[in-house]
Amino acid sequence: MTQPDNGACAAARQRMAADLVAGRPSEWADAFTSVPRHLFVPRFYQQDTTGAWQPLSWGTPGYLETVYSDAALTTQLDEHGVPNSSSSQPSIMLAMLKALDAAEGHRVLELGTGTGYNAALLCHRLGDANVTSIDIDPGLVDAATGRLLLAGANPTVAVRDGAEGYPDRGPYDRVISTVGLHAIPKPLLQQTTPGAVLVPPLGYGVVRLTVTSPGHATGRFLATPAHFMTRRTDGMAPRFDAALEQSPTDSSVPPADLLGRLKFPASLALPGYTSCTWRNDQGDVDAVGLWTPDGSTAIAHTSGTVRQIGPRRLWDTIEDLAKIFGDEPERDTFLLTVTPARQTVFYADTDGPSWDLPATP
Ligand SMILES: C[S@@+](CC[C@H](N)C(=O)[O-])C[C@H]1O[C@@H](n2cnc3c(N)ncnc32)[C@H](O)[C@@H]1O
Known part of the structure; x- marks a missing residue:
């Protein structure tokens, strides 16, 4: 059962938003203060000391405090008991939203609808008509659509593989992904405007790319460490x-x-x-x-x-x-360049050590 948004929720939410922005002005403060995360996460899972996943929902001790804390919340397990959807950690969401640098009138595509919470934050700031969110999991899209409506948001939400993007609603000024990628899907670049900004997780980091010309983009990684669930694909098991x-x-x-x-x-x-x-x-x-x-x-x-x-x-x-690397390198010393032919990560600069990303995202 989805629970109402009462005074206790509002107070917990205000505390979380205040902690997140830590006294600094943020154009996202109002969204985090207003959007009820608990409506999007009526239930989540935590591992107990034996490693078993235990559900927490409204009424379970600790539920509300955890929902309104800076915690990533596992919201779905696959048939093997492995997490395959979550509500991301709010401080990472804020860092990515800031990096997205979205302004009024920008059209935004989100990859990885999940619970719908991030889509709701985007709608709060940019308006329903400017937000499109896609996820590969039809059950999640269905649930998120209902919860978004309950929270008063009505973006376009669709079942799609993030690697294909969603051309029907493009071109986009901003693309944010909350699903980890191995490379930048080419269709995304074709669905963006010149100067568009993309903020996807790549490996154990998040990169901020600017589209420089059709099919070309470049940018540095954010300093923030991050790890997102990666795009569901058919990879081989370890041997x-x-x-x-x-x-x-x-x-x-x-x-x-x-x-x-x-x-x-x-x-x-x-x-x-x-x-x-x-x-x-x-x-x-x-x-x-x-x-x-x-x-x-x-x-x-x-x-x-x-x-x-x-x-x-x-x-x-x-x-x-x-x-x-003698020591752990700072993430923001890495640079990614994307061309139609090649995607390359450079350390420090374009004459530094480099690694090509795979053709498949
Ligand atoms: C970290 S969760 C997204 C969190 C979400 N933004 C929220 O606010 O709750 C990652 C999501 O990516 C989705 N996903 C996995 N593979 C995908 C793919 N190939 N295309 C689109 N979405 C995918 C998963 O179903 C999962 O819901």
Whole structure:
């Protein structure tokens, strides 16, 4: 049951909005103060100490405080119990909305409707007629449409793969994605106006691109660390058993570096990689596994041995990164350029180390 917007909700919302803007003027303060997040997230899931997901809804202790806190909220689990939709962390949403630099009259496309909360914030500031939001999940689009209406917002919401965009409502002045991409989908650039701004998550960061000419865009990453659920695609599962059968090689890069200082550059050099850890009884990392959608898999052990299989030798890339980055690099030192032929991330500048993004977003 969706719950009413009462005084307790309004007070909690005001506190959250005040914490988010932290005394600084923000053109988004009014939206965060006014849009009732709890209407969009009537239920979310939290992991208990055993790792099992427990639902929280209206009336559950802690529900309202958590909904109006700076927390990302898992709102849907797939058939394997893996989260596949969430309401993003409000401070990251605010950072992305600020970076979007949307002004009155701008037409905005959002990829990843999810709960509809971000679409409602956009509607509050820019008006229903200027907001279009798409999601690949028909059930989510249906639920979000109902909740948006309940909250008094009426944007265009449609079921689409974000990689296709939504030409029917373009051209757009601004594109924001709350679903992680591995590269910028070409149709999005074709659906934007000259000078349009795109703010999508890419790897463990968010990039802010300006369209410079048809099919071309460039921009730097935001300083903010971020990780969004990535676009649902059919990637291969990790091939750990096959990797373990390979002869080991030596590596001087500790597995923990992939989880720390190299995490962000690795997400650009190996788009779409996933990692996992094996830990000992004391909880220390024994080994990390990583794999990419093409089935390439590597296992690096703290003893210094590495086993790899597949079309790409993933740990070799991690070793190359370790030579470039002594410390964790600042995200806003990275630059992305997009042309119809190629998408390239550069470190520091266009004559710095670079990595090409895949043709498939
Ligand atoms: C972090 S959630 C979006 C949060 C949302 N903006 C909100 O305010 O609640 C990411 C969403 O991306 C959607 N998604 C995943 N793959 C997609 C794709 N290929 N195209 C469009 N949406 C996709 C998921 O269904 C999920 O709802």
